[in-house]
Structure formats: C-alpha cells, structure tokens
Amino acid sequence: MKRLLITSIVTAAMLTPVLAAQRGTAGTPAQVNTTAAGAVPRMADGHPDLSGVWWRGSDIGGRPAPGTPGALGGSPAGARGGGRGAPPPSFTSLYQPWALEKAKTLGDKDDPSLRCIPTSFGTLNVSLFSVGAVGQIVQTPKFVVMLTETYHGFKLVPTDGRAHRDDVPPSYRGDSVGHWEGDTLVVDTTNFSDVPWMFAEGRVSFHSDALHIVERYRRVDANTLEIEATVEDPMVLTGPWTVPKQTLTLAPFDQIMDLNCSGLETQSLMDAAAKQNYGKK
Amino acid sequence: MKRYRLHILAGSFVALLAFVMPAVAHHSFTAVFDQDQPVTVHGLITQIRLENPHSWFFLDVRDATGKVEKWAFEAGTPSGMIRNGFKPGIIKAGAEVTVKGIRARDMSQKMGMLRELITADGKVYGAFGSQVGSETR
Numbered sequence: 416m417k418r419l420l421i422t423s424i425v426t427a428a429m430l431t432p433v434l435a436a437q438r439g440t441a442g443t444p445a446q447v448n449t450t451a452a453g454a455v456p457r458m459a460d461g462h463p464d465l466s467g468v469w470w471r472g473s474d475i476g477g478r479p480a481p482g483t484p485g486a487l488g489g490s491p492a493g494a495r496g497g498g499r500g501a502p503p504p505s506f507t508s509l510y511q512p513w514a515l516e517k518a519k520t521l522g523d524k525d526d527p528s529l530r531c532i533p534t535s536f537g538t539l540n541v542s543l544f545s546v547g548a549v550g551q552i553v554q555t556p557k558f559v560v561m562l563t564e565t566y567h568g569f570k571l572v573p574t575d576g577r578a579h580r581d582d583v584p585p586s587y588r589g590d591s592v593g594h595w596e597g598d599t600l601v602v603d604t605t606n607f608s609d610v611p612w613m614f615a616e617g618r619v620s621f622h623s624d625a626l627h628i629v630e631r632y633r634r635v636d637a638n639t640l641e642i643e644a645t646v647e648d649p650m651v652l653t654g655p656w657t658v659p660k661q662t663l664t665l666a667p668f669d670q671i672m673d674l675n676c677s678g679l680e681t682q683s684l685m686d687a688a689a690k691q692n693y694g695k696k
Numbered sequence: 697m698k699r700y701r702l703h704i705l706a707g708s709f710v711a712l713l714a715f716v717m718p719a720v721a722h723h724s725f726t727a728v729f730d731q732d733q734p735v736t737v738h739g740l741i742t743q744i745r746l747e748n749p750h751s752w753f754f755l756d757v758r759d760a761t762g763k764v765e766k767w768a769f770e771a772g773t774p775s776g777m778i779r780n781g782f783k784p785g786i787i788k789a790g791a792e793v794t795v796k797g798i799r800a801r802d803m804s805q806k807m808g809m810l811r812e813l814i815t816a817d818g819k820v821y822g823a824f825g826s827q828v829g830s831e832t833r
Contacts, residue, residue, distance in 0.1 A: 475776035476824025
C-alpha cells in the first residue's frame with residue numbers, strides 16, 4: 416500500500432497475538448474480571464453511561480487478556496465490522512488523483528505527530544485515542560467528555576441538541592456535537608484543522624479541513640464499547656470511508672495518565688534518515 | 697569508578713533479521729534504524745524521559761581510550777512502557793546499565809533503538825517495559 420505512509424510499528428502491533436494476562440496501572444498486573452459482563456450502566460435520564468477508561472485489552476506492546484478483543488490494531492486484515500457482502504472500499508482506494516500523487520511525495524518523516532501534533536482521528540480510528548490506545552470517557556447529563564492519554568487530547572461532545580459552533584477556529588480534534596439514537600451515541604465532528612494527520616487502516620494520512628467524521632458509540636454491556644464511524648473528506652476522498660467497527664473493553668483502572676509529548680529526537684532522526692533516502696516510503 | 701566499555705557489533709544477525717518491532721507509533725522504526733547495525737553499550741544512565749512520541753534513554757559510555765561518549769536510545773511509548781512493567785523512577789541517573797539495540801541509520805549520531813536494557817542486578821527491560829514474555833517483544 417504505497418498510497419499511505421507506513422507506520423510499520425502499528426502494523427507490527429496489530430500482529431501481536433492474544434496470549435496472556437492483562438496488566439493494570441503503572442505496570443502492576445491487574446486482576447482480570449472474568450465474570451460475565453454486567454448490564455449497561457445508565458444515567459439518571461436513562462441513556463447509557465459510557466464513562467470509563469477504554470482500551471483494546473492492553474496497552475501498546477502489551478498482551479491482551481483472554482476474552483478481550485485482541486491485539487491492538489482493530490479488525491484483522493480484510494475484516495469489516497458489521498457489514499455483509501462485499502467489503503466497503505478501503506481508505507486508500509478513495510484518494511482523489513491529486514491526493515494520491517501527494518501521498519507519493521510524503522514519507523514517515525512528514526508525520527506531524529513526530530512534532531507532537533496530535534492526530535485528528537486516532538489509533539484504530541477511534542476519536543477517543545490519539546497516538547496512544549487508551550482513553551477515558553466522563554459523561555455528564557449535558558456532555559460526553561473524551562480524554563485521550565497522549566498528546567493532551569480532549570473532545571467535548573454536548574448532547575443537549577445544540578448545533579456546531581460557528582465561532583471557534585479549526586482545531587486538531589475538531590468541533591463535536593452529539594445526540595442519542597436509542598442507546599447509540601452519535602458524534603458528529605467537523606471544523607478540523609488540516610495540520611494534523613489521521614489514522615487510517617494501520618497507517619496515517621493527511622486530510623483537508625473539510626474532514627467530517629460521524630461516530631456511533633454503543634456500550635453493549637458493562638465491559639464493552641463498540642464504535643463505528645464514517646469519514647468524509649470531499650477535498651481528498653472520492654466518497655465516504657466506512658471505518659471497520661472497533662470493539663473496546665473497560666480497562667481495569669479508572670484513571671488515565673497525563674503523558675506529555677516533548678521529544679524531538681525522533682523527528683531529528685527521521686530527518687537525518689530521510690537524507691539518506693530512508694523514510695520516504 | 698568502573699571502567700565502561702563500548703562494544704559495537706557490526707553485521708547481520710539472524711535474530712535481528714527476524715526481528716519485528718512490536719510497538720505502535722506514527723513512524724516507521726525501520727526507516728530510522730538499521731537492523732543490520734546492532735549495538736551494545738555499557739554505561740551510566742544520565743536521563744530517562746518517558747514522553748511521547750517515544751521514550752528515550754540517555755547514557756554516558758566510556759570507550760576503550762577513556763573518552764566518554766553520549767548515547768541515546770529510543771524506546772516505546774510511555775504508556776506502553778509503564779503498563780508493561782517499567783515503573784517511572786525505577787532506574788535512577790547514574791545507574792549502570794547495558795543497552796542492546798540497533799543503530800540509527802545516521803551513523804554520525806550515537807543513537808539507536810532500544811531492544812533490551814539490563815540493569816547491574818540483572819533486571820531486563822524491553823522497549824515496552826518489563827521483559828516478561830519475550831513472545832510479545
């Protein structure tokens with residue numbers, strides 16, 4: 416796949432087998448809850464309460480617990496969540512011709528996240544994540560607050576019916592509004608800056624400021640959160656991209672860490688390697 | 697003070713050829729680091745930074761002539777390292793360690809990717825924390 420910039424590390428992690436016990440906070444092994452998942456907790460208004468720390472059953476480089484969705488990276492290659500029949504088009508197949516040509520000129524060294532700029536649509540194509548793969552949701556009667564562990568990311572999702580704001584500048588994480596369709600939280604995000612890149616099928620890609628993401632969050636039981644999404648970018652893509660469904664599990668800890676991004680050594684190494692024609696593709 | 701040695705291993709090794717970096721990041725390690733240039737250094741930790749996009753280990757390494765060289769090794773994400781067993785502060789500045797890794801393609805820089813860090817008392821850490829379960833590394 417030459418159209419997107421390779422993040423081989425992500426891909427490698429996607430191949431990590433499901434093997435052993437889950438680990439908890441700060442390196443302390445955590446007792447995995449092997450009991451049957453309980454009922455979906457609910458807010459006073461009756462809507463599902465999505466609050467909790469969510470991940471894929473392990474952190475990056477770790478080993479997912481038995482019974483969790485599996486290794487980081489989402490659905491196996493070729494799998495498309497929820498669909499039947501022919502799989503929807505891949506992200507890369509939707510590039511407009513000019514975007515395809517542009518992608519050929521870019522390499523890993525151009526990824527803004529190396530300069531501590533967060534992703535607009537994070538690891539596993541989950542807005543709850545940025546470059547990492549752990550996030551926390553704090554839900555109130557009027558807001559669903561999504562906190563990402565890396566790069567100081569947050570997303571405020573008002574659920575009281577208000578419209579998108581028209582008085583805020585484009586941002587890395589966009590402007591979100593949400594509403595409930597039954598037990599599913601639908602989050603609509605627009606007004607992105609075109610500076611950050613987005614995660615896309617195990618790789619990363621640039622996008623335009625016309626990026627529009629609609630996500631559907633459904634807590635199917637006490638320990639499981641399913642997320643589906645559709646991505647539109649009429650300046651870059653020829654049509655909507657259906658993101659494979661991601662299934663997250665409730666982590667065995669209730670507080671994410673605050674992890675800074677300040678390291679520039681990686682960027683300098685990428686630049687140096689690029690001069691030797693590495694890191695282009 | 698003990699004498700610290702620098703030992704650079706050149707050439708290819710089968711184990712490294714089979715090596716697959718099991719991390720998650722938004723850049724390709726293979727674009728930056730050369731699997732055919734393994735390196736082992738022994739020295740004193742000067743700084744450990746658990747930060748994004750990736751953690752870094754800095755150490756002073758004394759070569760055969762007694763000259764101190766400053767080396768830096770890139771490791772995994774801080775969250776991955778911490779949750780996989782690397783407790784912040786567990787290795788202090790001044791600690792004597794051995795680091796095994798592969799060198800940056802830019803050989804003018806004394807930098808590399810950490811594959812294994814071994815403390816003086818024999819504890820082993822990988823690029824993503826405690827070296828338990830090598831099958832995941």
